[in-house]
Every structure is written in structure tokens, then in C-alpha cells.
Amino acid sequence: MHTQTLTKLLLYLGLFLLISISSWASQQPLMAEKTTTQLPLEVESYPVAPDNLQLQQVHIYVRHGERTPVGVRLTGQPANLPQYWSFCKTARRLQASVAGDEDGDDFLRARKVVEREDGHSVEGDCLLGELTDMGRTSTYNYGRSLRELYVDKLGFLPNYLQKSDEVYFRTTNIPRTTESLQQIIHGLYPTSKCHTEAVPPLFIRNAKDENLFGNASSCKRLEILLIGFAQAAASAYNHTLEPLDKKLSKYIGGNPIRVDGKPRASGILDTIRAASAHGIKVPPEFEEKVVIDTLEKAVVTEWFAGYKTEEVRRLGMGRLLDDLSKKMHHKVEHREKDPLKILIHSTHDTALAGLTSTLDVFDEKWPPFTASVTFELFKKTAGSNQSTWLSTLISPFRSSAPEYFVRMRYKNKNMHLPICADEGKHLPGSPEFCTLAAFSDRVKELTPKDWEVECAPAGAAGVGRERETK
Numbered sequence: 001m002h003t004q005t006l007t008k009l010l011l012y013l014g015l016f017l018l019i020s021i022s023s024w025a026s027q028q029p030l031m032a033e034k035t036t037t038q039l040p041l042e043v044e045s046y047p048v049a050p051d052n053l054q055l056q057q058v059h060i061y062v063r064h065g066e067r068t069p070v071g072v073r074l075t076g077q078p079a080n081l082p083q084y085w086s087f088c089k090t091a092r093r094l095q096a097s098v099a100g101d102e103d104g105d106d107f108l109r110a111r112k113v114v115e116r117e118d119g120h121s122v123e124g125d126c127l128l129g130e131l132t133d134m135g136r137t138s139t140y141n142y143g144r145s146l147r148e149l150y151v152d153k154l155g156f157l158p159n160y161l162q163k164s165d166e167v168y169f170r171t172t173n174i175p176r177t178t179e180s181l182q183q184i185i186h187g188l189y190p191t192s193k194c195h196t197e198a199v200p201p202l203f204i205r206n207a208k209d210e211n212l213f214g215n216a217s218s219c220k221r222l223e224i225l226l227i228g229f230a231q232a233a234a235s236a237y238n239h240t241l242e243p244l245d246k247k248l249s250k251y252i253g254g255n256p257i258r259v260d261g262k263p264r265a266s267g268i269l270d271t272i273r274a275a276s277a278h279g280i281k282v283p284p285e286f287e288e289k290v291v292i293d294t295l296e297k298a299v300v301t302e303w304f305a306g307y308k309t310e311e312v313r314r315l316g317m318g319r320l321l322d323d324l325s326k327k328m329h330h331k332v333e334h335r336e337k338d339p340l341k342i343l344i345h346s347t348h349d350t351a352l353a354g355l356t357s358t359l360d361v362f363d364e365k366w367p368p369f370t371a372s373v374t375f376e377l378f379k380k381t382a383g384s385n386q387s388t389w390l391s392t393l394i395s396p397f398r399s400s401a402p403e404y405f406v407r408m409r410y411k412n413k414n415m416h417l418p419i420c421a422d423e424g425k426h427l428p429g430s431p432e433f434c435t436l437a438a439f440s441d442r443v444k445e446l447t448p449k450d451w452e453v454e455c456a457p458a459g460a461a462g463v464g465r466e467r468e469t470k
Contacts (some may be wrong), residue, residue: 015084029226037277038066038138038369041145042412043153050430053378053405055156056343057331059324061212062142062372063349064180065135066278068126069271073263079283084116087132089124097109112160134163134278135369139180143187150342157341161194170203171346172212178202180370187346211323213346214316214354219455222315226306226356233302234259239361240294241265247285257295259302266299269366277369300364303350307357314446315454317358320351322447325440328377332404332436352410358446359408361415374409378433404436 049055074081080124086422115247126132131139149158158166167189171181181202205211208218216223238258248257252268295437306312331338349367356362356373380403405427410416419442420426420434427433454460
């Protein structure tokens with residue numbers, strides 16, 4: 001009897017504890033899955049193209065590695081994020097070419113040290129927006145992965161670089177992208193795998209000519225449009241951020257968190273992402289899924305909603321896609337006479353989001369560090385289809401021109417471009433392989449016909465009206 005009573009008591013106690021734990025768990029905030037702040041290039045999962053497609057050329061647009069925030073935020077109580085980030089102990093030794101008294105240049109050895117506002121310095125301090133030691137490592141590893149993929153796995157690139165005309169490297173004129181590209185090059189072709197005379201140049205354009213991102217500073221019309229979309233995002237999404245105030249305002253001096261707030265929501269998200277990437281503990285509220293998702297949706301809309309319109313696509317990404325298309329066509333026309341095989345562009349998150357959005361494959365998520373967009377050009381080899389008596393009979397009447405296809409990849413995944421979805425615009429049975437013709441046709445639509453005219457404050461239509469009234 002006593003045993004039965006004890007058993008019942010234990011069952012009731014267990015049931016009570018189960019209900020209590022379930023009730024407590026239901027009241028706890030759902031924590032976000034670990035945010036992907038850095039995305040390595042995956043080699044093992046890379047899908048090799050069908051046997052009848054030969055790789056001809058690769059265009060890569062990669063975001064720089066991990067960096068410090070571009071502004072000082074969330075440093076006071078109670079957030080307590082660091083004002084100074086000491087993650088830059090590597091590459092503080094510099095060797096600069098300087099004029100010498102004798103024949104040729106000399107080299108000056110120096111150390112770069114960040115001096116704080118009060119005049120003292122701490123070894124390893126970073127500048128705002130600077131590539132960190134972690135960023136150097138991740139971009140070097142990205143270059144090594146490129147080597148594993150295109151040299152070791154596919155045999156597309158030579159093991160030893162004899163001439164620099166097979167590679168093309170370009171960066172924006174920002175230290176973190178330039179240094180990222182240097183790390184990538186060293187991973188792809190370390191000194192031991194590169195001829196002493198095959199020193200590839202790093203191409204950099206003047207600010208007015210830059211097209212590796214939406215260049216609003218050289219296109220007034222684009223600047224006006226992007227500001228307008230940012231203001232529209234504030235109007236549309238500020239109310240969605242209001243519920244976050246009671247959780248987050250204490251971390252920003254009691255100010256409300258808004259798209260156009262002080263600090264801006266984008267700046268807060270940038271700081272949190274940079275801190276998370278470097279293992280810095282962030283306030284627990286910024287680890288809640290609803291908080292991060294709400295912030296990201298508002299910020300992504302602020303920065304990239306404009307790329308849903310044809311005009312922003314043309315002015316923001318049109319010239320870049322035109323450059324890409326022209327180089328692909330040059331390869332097609334000159335074949336083996338054009339030795340260029342791989343083109344690597346070190347750029348920014350806005351470029352990756354702009355490219356993917358312009359081609360209607362953006363996932364509405366902020367691009368992680370070292371994420372990349374890749375365009376691969378393939379040639380369909382002759383005799384790739386099974387031979388039949390009918391195909392043999394009609395073969396003399398077929399065009400002998402080879403077919404070319406473009407495959408776009410983002411975040412280690414093949415992109416199925418909507419512009420190539422129709423029958424005849426992609427490789428049968430493989431929608432990720434867009435015909436070069438269909439791809440090029442869309443790029444032509446996106447390419448500004450007169451950059452200066454379309455960048456006038458009122459746009460091309462406004463310039464036309466002005467001419468009519470004069």
C-alpha cells in the first residue's frame with residue numbers, strides 16, 4: 001500500500017515538474033541559430049558540370065574578410081562592446097618602395113601603429129573598418145580553396161603560374177578589400193607556385209570609374225534614388241522596430257531603434273555582426289531570433305529594395321555586368337588566343353546583394369564575410385549528344401558553332417536565373433546552366449546606353465524633357 005502511494009506521489013511530482021518546465025520554456029525567447037558571419041568556399045560540395053561542358057572562364061566577386069565595425073557603437077554600459085578592437089597584430093610590419101640616392105628604388109621598413117585619442121597606443125589595435133587578423137586568415141583560406149577547386153580538383157588552372165595573363169585581379173580602392181585580395185592571391189598562387197616574372201598586377205580604378213559596387217558618388221541619379229528608397233524603408237519599417245525598444249534602447253543611450261535613428265539600425269547590426277564574427281560577447285537580446293530577423297529585414301530593405309527596380313539595377317550593376325559579358329564574349333570569339341581564365345574581384349557586401357538582386361536571386365539576407373558570387377563560362381563540346389542515324393544524316397546541315405553557357409553561384413549554391421527559365425534558354429535538364437545568349441540579352445537591357453545622361457539628377461527622361469524646352 002505504501003509502495004503504491006509513493007509511486008503515485010512520484011508520478012504526480014514528475015508531471016508537475018514537466019508542466020512547470022514546459023511553461024517556463026514557452027516563455028523564453030527563441031534564440032537565433034548561430035548567425036553565419038563568414039562563409040568559406042566549399043570545395044567538396046562543388047557540383048562538377050556535365051562531361052559535355054568544358055569550363056572556359058571564371059569570374060568571381062568576393063566580399064572582403066572579417067573587419068572591425070566602421071563606427072563606434074554600443075561601447076558604454078550596459079552593452080560594453082570594446083571601443084578599440086585589438087585584432088590587428090598581423091601585418092603591422094610594412095615595406096615601402098622609396099626613392100634612393102643610388103640607381104633604382106630602395107625599401108623602407110616600418111611598423112604601423114594606431115594611436116588613440118589620448119596619444120597612447122596599444123599593440124594590435126585596429127582602425128575602424130580594418131581587415132583583422134581573422135579576416136586575413138579567412139581570405140587566405142578562400143584563396144587556398146580556389147586552388148583546391150580550380151587547380152587540384154578540376155585541373156582548370158595551372159599548378160605553377162608561368163605568365164600573369166591567365167589571371168586578373170581587381171579590388172576597390174579600400175584597404176580591407178586590397179589586403180583581402182592579396183591574401184587570396186597568396187592562397188591561390190603562393191610564392192613557390194609563381195614564376196618570379198609572373199607578378200600579377202592588382203587593378204584599381206579611380207573613384208569616378210568604380211563599378212564594383214553601386215557607385216552613387218559618381219552618379220547623382222543613383223544617389224537620389226537610393227536615398228529615396230532608404231527614406232521609404234524608414235517609413236515602412238520603423239513601426240516594426242518599435243517593439244524592440246524596450247529590449248534594445250538601453251544599449252543605445254535610451255534612443256529608439258529605427259532605420260533612420262541615431263545610431264542607425266544598419267550600424268547597430270553591423271557592429272553586432274562584426275562582434276559575433278570575432279567571438280565578442282554581445283548583449284543576449286541580440287541573440288534572439290525575432291530581434292535579429294526584424295533588424296535584418298528592415299536594414300536589407302533600406303539598402304537593397306531599390307534593386308527591385310530597373311533604373312537602380314541599370315545604374316547600380318549595369319556597367320559591372322557589361323564588363324563581365326564583354327570579357328566572356330572576348331573569350332568566346334578568340335578562344336585559345338585569349339589566355340585569361342580566372343578573374344577575381346575583391347569587393348563589398350553591397351556588390352553581392354546588388355548582383356543577386358539585379359538577377360532576381362537575392363535571398364534577402366545580409367552577405368557574410370568572404371561570401372562570393374561566381375559566374376562560370378562553359379563551352380558545350382562537339383559530339384556531346386549520342387549519335388543516331390538521324391543525327392548523322394542531318395549533321396551537315398547543322399551549325400558547327402559551339403554553344404556556350406553561364407552558371408551563376410552564390411553562397412556555394414547554383415542559382416537558377418529566372419531570365420533563363422524558359423525552354424531554349426538553358427541547358428536541357430539543367431536550368432542552372434543559362435545560355436550565354438539569354439544571359440547577354442538581359443545584360444544588354446541592363447547596360448546604360450549613356451552613363452552621363454542617365455546619371456543626371458532627373459535621369460534620362462528628365463534630360464530629354466530639358467532638351468525639348470530649350
